[in-house]
Amino acid sequence: MNDLNKVQRYLRRRDEYYNNALKYAGKGKFSKASELLWGAVTQSLKALAAMRDINITSHASFFNFTRDISKELRDEEFHKSFLFLNELHKNFYDEVIDPKDFQIYHKEAESFIRKIEEIAKRI
Numbered sequence: 001m002n003d004l005n006k007v008q009r010y011l012r013r014r015d016e017y018y019n020n021a022l023k024y025a026g027k028g029k030f031s032k033a034s035e036l037l038w039g040a041v042t043q044s045l046k047a048l049a050a051m052r053d054i055n056i057t058s059h060a061s062f063f064n065f066t067r068d069i070s071k072e073l074r075d076e077e078f079h080k081s082f083l084f085l086n087e088l089h090k091n092f093y094d095e096v097i098d099p100k101d102f103q104i105y106h107k108e109a110e111s112f113i114r115k116i117e118e119i120a121k122r123i
Contacts, residue, residue, distance in 0.1 A: 010047035014040045014113070025106065030099045035092035037109050041085055044116045051123045069119065081112050 021036035042062060049056050049065055056062055063082070070079035088105055091097040097105060 006050040007047045010043045010050060014043035014047065017043060018113075021106075025102060028099070030097065030102045031092055031095055033102065034088040034097060034105070037106065038085065038088035038092070041082075041088070041109050041112055044113045045082075048116050048120050048123075051120055073119070078112075078115060081108060081115075085109055085112060 017036045017039035021033045021040060024030070024033035024036060042056075045062055045065060046056050048069075054065065056065060063079075066079045066082040070076055085105065085108060087097055088109065
């Protein structure tokens with residue numbers, strides 16, 4: 001599969017995961033919504049990485065990639081945002097996010113995904 005097809009596949013999954021996250025959040029199922037929102041974030045990162053001929057193959061690779069992008073852009077907030085959003089992944093297993101706070105994570109995920117889209121436009 002060429003990189004353009006990979007990018008398109010990741011972006012389709014991102015949108016699917018994001019829309020499903022909204023559905024689950026609307027039903028008050030924040031644990032499942034969190035994991036789907038985390039999936040939307042990571043699929044966005046995989047798309048960006050594929051645009052740069054980088055293949056993310058592990059959980060740790062996401063952290064390395066966001067750290068590298070932060071350095072490249074001289075934008076420490078990019079990596080810090082990803083570290084914060086990792087709580088979405090943890091929430092699926094341990095329910096560490098109070099449902100009252102889910103909206104904070106949702107807004108941060110949207111902002112992070114938009115930032116990735118802005119970075120992608122410059123490639």
